[in-house]
Amino acid sequence: MADLEPKAPSDFLRTIVANDVKAGTHGGSVITRFPPEPNGYLHIGHAKSICINFGIAQEFGGRCHLRFDDTNPCREEDEFVEGIKDDVRWLGFDWGEHQYFASDYFDQLYAWAIQLIKEGKAFVCDMSGEEISASRGRASAAGTESPWRNRSVEENLDLFERMRNGEFDEGSKTLRAKIDMASPHLQLRDPVMYRILKASHHRTGDTWCIYPMYDYTHGQSDSLEKITHSICTLEFSDHRPLYDWYIQALGIFPSHQYEFARLNMTYTALSKRRLKGLVDEGVVTGWDDPRMPTLAGMRRRGYTPEAIREFCKRIGVAKADSMVDFALLEFCLREDLNKRASRYMAVLDPIKVVIDNYPEGQVEHLEAVNNPEDPGAGARQVPFSRELYIEREDFMENPPKQFFRLAPGREVRLRYAYFITCTSAVKDADGNVTELHCTYDPASKGGNSPDGRKVKSTLHWVSAAEAVDAEVRLYDVLFAKENAMEVEEGKTWQDNLNPNSLTVVNNAKIEPALARLGSTAAVQFERLGYFCLDTDTTEARPVFNRTVTLRDTWAKAQQASG
RNA sequence: UGGGGCGUAGCCAAGUGGUUAAGGCACCGGUUUUUGGUACCGGUAUGCGUUGGUUCGACUCCAACCGCCCCAGCCA
Numbered sequence: 001m002a003d004l005e006p007k008a009p010s011d012f013l014r015t016i017v018a019n020d021v022k023a024g025t026h027g028g029s030v031i032t033r034f035p036p037e038p039n040g041y042l043h044i045g046h047a048k049s050i051c052i053n054f055g056i057a058q059e060f061g062g063r064c065h066l067r068f069d070d071t072n073p074c075r076e077e078d079e080f081v082e083g084i085k086d087d088v089r090w091l092g093f094d095w096g097e098h099q100y101f102a103s104d105y106f107d108q109l110y111a112w113a114i115q116l117i118k119e120g121k122a123f124v125c126d127m128s129g130e131e132i133s134a135s136r137g138r139a140s141a142a143g144t145e146s147p148w149r150n151r152s153v154e155e156n157l158d159l160f161e162r163m164r165n166g167e168f169d170e171g172s173k174t175l176r177a178k179i180d181m182a183s184p185h186l187q188l189r190d191p192v193m194y195r196i197l198k199a200s201h202h203r204t205g206d207t208w209c210i211y212p213m214y215d216y217t218h219g220q221s222d223s224l225e226k227i228t229h230s231i232c233t234l235e236f237s238d239h240r241p242l243y244d245w246y247i248q249a250l251g252i253f254p255s256h257q258y259e260f261a262r263l264n265m266t267y268t269a270l271s272k273r274r275l276k277g278l279v280d281e282g283v284v285t286g287w288d289d290p291r292m293p294t295l296a297g298m299r300r301r302g303y304t305p306e307a308i309r310e311f312c313k314r315i316g317v318a319k320a321d322s323m324v325d326f327a328l329l330e331f332c333l334r335e336d337l338n339k340r341a342s343r344y345m346a347v348l349d350p351i352k353v354v355i356d357n358y359p360e361g362q363v364e365h366l367e368a369v370n371n372p373e374d375p376g377a378g379a380r381q382v383p384f385s386r387e388l389y390i391e392r393e394d395f396m397e398n399p400p401k402q403f404f405r406l407a408p409g410r411e412v413r414l415r416y417a418y419f420i421t422c423t424s425a426v427k428d429a430d431g432n433v434t435e436l437h438c439t440y441d442p443a444s445k446g447g448n449s450p451d452g453r454k455v456k457s458t459l460h461w462v463s464a465a466e467a468v469d470a471e472v473r474l475y476d477v478l479f480a481k482e483n484a485m486e487v488e489e490g491k492t493w494q495d496n497l498n499p500n501s502l503t504v505v506n507n508a509k510i511e512p513a514l515a516r517l518g519s520t521a522a523v524q525f526e527r528l529g530y531f532c533l534d535t536d537t538t539e540a541r542p543v544f545n546r547t548v549t550l551r552d553t554w555a556k557a558q559q560a561s562g
Numbered sequence: 563u564g565g566g567g568c569g570u571a572g573c574c575a576a577g578u579g580g581u582u583a584a585g586g587c588a589c590c591g592g593u594u595u596u597u598g599g600u601a602c603c604g605g606u607a608u609g610c611g612u613u614g615g616u617u618c619g620a621c622u623c624c625a626a627c628c629g630c631c632c633c634a635g636c637c638a
Contacts, residue, residue: 010576037638072637129636136634140564143634174636184565186634195636214638238566238633259567261631266573272638314586316575318568321631325573328587338600373600404598413596447596458596527597554598 011317013052013258017060017229026228030062033227034088034095035102035218037069038080038202041287041294042087044308044329045263045270051312052260053231054093065225066095070103071217073201081202083287087295092305098225102217103203105224109212110164112220112250113175113193117156121249122193123149124159125176132174135181136189142182143189149178163196166209170196177216179245187242191215219243222255230255233262234319263315264323267477267498268293269484274493283497284478290534290545291478291501301475302522302532302547307336326477333548337522337530342370342377345415345460346510346525346544348472350389352464355420357439358386363463366446368416380513384417387464389509391527394459395436397425402557404456406436413458415526419444460526467509470542473534474503508544515542522547 021028032053036042042050057064066088070076088095116122125148127135137143151159163173175194183189193216200206219242222230230243237259247254263270269278270293278284278292287294290301298308311332315324345368364384371377390406399407406412411421418440426435443450447458478484480498487493517523520533529549536543 035638039638069638075637132636133634138564139634142564171636176636186565189634192636197636211636213636218638234567235632236638240566261568314574316586318575320568320575322574325587328574331587334599343597369596372595372597402598415596417596455596457598460597524597524599527599529599550597550599552598557598 012319013229013231013260013317014056014059016258017056020228021060026226029226029228030057030060031065031226031228032057032062032231033065033067033222033225035067035069035221035232036084037072037075038077038084039072039075040080040272040276041083041296043270043272043275043292043294044265044268044298044311045293046087047091047295047308048263048312048315048317049231049233050088050091050093051309052317054095056229056231062228063098064093064095065098065100065227067100067102067221067225069214069218069221070101070202071212071214073197073199073204073211076202078202083296087299090299090305091295092309100221100225101203102212102221103201105217105221106204106208106212108224109217109220113160113212113216114157116177116193116249117160117175118153119249120153120178122156122175122177123151124156124163125149125174125190125192126172127174129171132192136186137181139186145181146176146190149190160194163194163210164208166198168196170198172196175210177245177249179242185238185241187215187239188245191242215239215242216246219246219255219257220250220252222257223247223250223253226253227255230257232257232259234259234321235262259319260317261319261321264321265293265329266323266326266482267479267484268326269479269493277494278478281494283494290473291475293478300535301545302337302520302530303333304336304340304522307333310336323483330548334530334551337524337547339373340371341522341524341530343368343372343524343526344511344514345382345462346470346472346508346514346528346531347389347391347460347462347467348474348505348508348525348528349392350462350507350509351392351395351433351436353388353390353420353436353438353461355386355388355438355440356423360386362386363465366416382416382511382513383463383466384414385463385465388414388461389464389467390414390436390459390461392433394457395422395425395433397433402554405459406438406457411441411455413444413447413455414461415458416447417445417461418442418447419449419455460528462509462511464509466512468512468515468542470508470510470515470544472505472508472531472544472546474505474546476501476503510542510544517542524550 034053054064125146135144174192176190179188181189194210197211198209240257243257288296288300311329365381367379368382395406420438420440422438424437425433428434478501479496481496530547531544534543534545
């Protein structure tokens with residue numbers, strides 16, 4: 001029977017957790033946490049972490065805390081905490097009552113610092129940043145001890161209190177842990193615990209002018225919340241000895257840290273610093289620019305949380321550095337959108353078609369299926385008349401052998417309408433085709449001819465008189481290079497930006513039903529891709545974002561043949 | 563060159579001494595189709611960084627070597 005069960009997703013983290021639960025560690029409880037710093041918006045890389053942390057907690061009957069790691073008042077803002085909460089909720093996760101801030105623990109952390117001073121495990125150091133850096137030593141050579149390392153407990157206590165009281169200038173003193181200046185682990189060479197920062201904090205205001213460092217905060221925060229598995233990315237591996245040192249020195253609940261490889265994806269940048277740069281330099285319109293890999297941007301672009309969660313499931317979790325193919329994300333998106341998106345017709349690059357044998361002034365309403373993947377989605381009426389628009393690229397005057405679409409003398413089907421045959425193409429003085437003349441077969445109404453004859457192609461179309469004008473924004477990858485961070489000699493990562501990441505179509509023609517949408521839910525423009533209404537939409541003018549194109553084997557074949 | 567990690571197909575990734583080395587994406591064929599979409603079928607590692615060793619048997623154990631990533635913020 002067991003063989004018939006679907007295999008549980010297996011990765012090294014779940015294996016560790018499962019073993020702990022089995023062994024009864026911490027009474028079998030599983031508590032994880034997602035700990036963003038509120039200094040920017042979340043991106044798809046954070047989504048991986050969120051899915052791991054909340055996912056594991058869910059699977060093992062535990063819980064996941066949302067904790068804001070707000071120990072640096074210079075960079076953190078309330079705007080970001082609200083944005084982060086929106087994003088986590090949107091992704092589909094719920095932290096319940098368990099929302100915390102590292103700043104909630106400032107008093108406790110301060111008390112613990114005094115405890116460590118009293119035990120001779122911490123001291124106030126008067127060295128400047130440069131001096132500390134210089135004395136840390138080389139990777140292969142021991143550092144040198146601070147001349148202030150052996151101050152008396154009383155003096156340390158006094159100085160630390162006066163640091164807190166604001167008696168000293170920023171940068172003039174720090175509280176450091178007294179560990180080992182010769183440790184092969186650089187993090188253990190008397191790391192700074194507290195620095196003086198005369199900045200007001202987004203939550204504690206001006207209560208403090210000394211702030212704890214990440215290393216002195218994170219493990220204890222985990223410990224206070226009884227976090228059993230503190231899961232973070234690989235670059236924190238080096239911090240684990242220090243994480244453990246503080247917990248041991250303090251004798252508090254033994255949370256443990258585990259690390260996995262952060263997400264990298266082709267044609268994109270996933271570092272808050274880089275993304276912030278794009279926002280600040282105006283390369284994109286904001287954190288929610290639909291080209292951004294931020295959750296806010298992806299949401300606006302039309303990505304669904306289901307697609308992102310599926311992507312996170314499929315990429316797996318491991319410790320090897322990796323670069324995930326962007327195509328996998330698009331696959332997950334299309335897979336989800338295909339099931340849920342209602343179909344409509346819209347023409348992005350219109351060329352007029354006149355059906356010469358269709359009665360002038362007549363309008364028929366033809367039934368169109370809303371979603372062939374979902375019978376429950378019903379059908380709608382689409383107006384058809386003598387003058388229509390079709391996609392310019394669906395006609396070729398001298399088509400190559402593999403081109404199945406409209407051409408002089410050729411018959412094709414207009415989706416849900418009629419078979420039409422092209423009789424002539426009107427051109428302007430420069431030889432550009434400006435209008436097509438066709439005839440239709442009245443017997444083929446709905447899209448099938450009674451004599452059973454076949455056509456090789458079905459085109460989307462919009463009736464000219466009833467068409468509504470719309471703006472459509474077409475997006476492409478933000479970076480032109482597969483590895484966005486691979487910089488050529490003498491260039492910067494900004495040089496890797498894709499100059500064509502945004503194309504605005506100002507004169508798209510959409511069917512009337514699309515103009516009445518009133519929802520930002522995903523729709524499919526038949527044969528073109530998935531789209532959604534953008535927040536820039538006004539009463540007067542709909543604005544659509546192209547979420548992702550449909551798979552297009554024809555375009556691919558063309559590209560391949562040059 | 564100190565420390566911490568990692569190397570299985572183009573990209574992810576299972577595999578923990580005995581299986582024809584899972585699965586997905588991408589790619590290549592084909593079937594169905596009123597979306598050149600979807601769905602479905604099939605193909606794609608004599609090989610697991612390299613070289614030795616242990617063993618009846620190694621992707622799995624051992625050794626050496628090679629390569630890549632991270633760490634010297636009073637950032638997180």
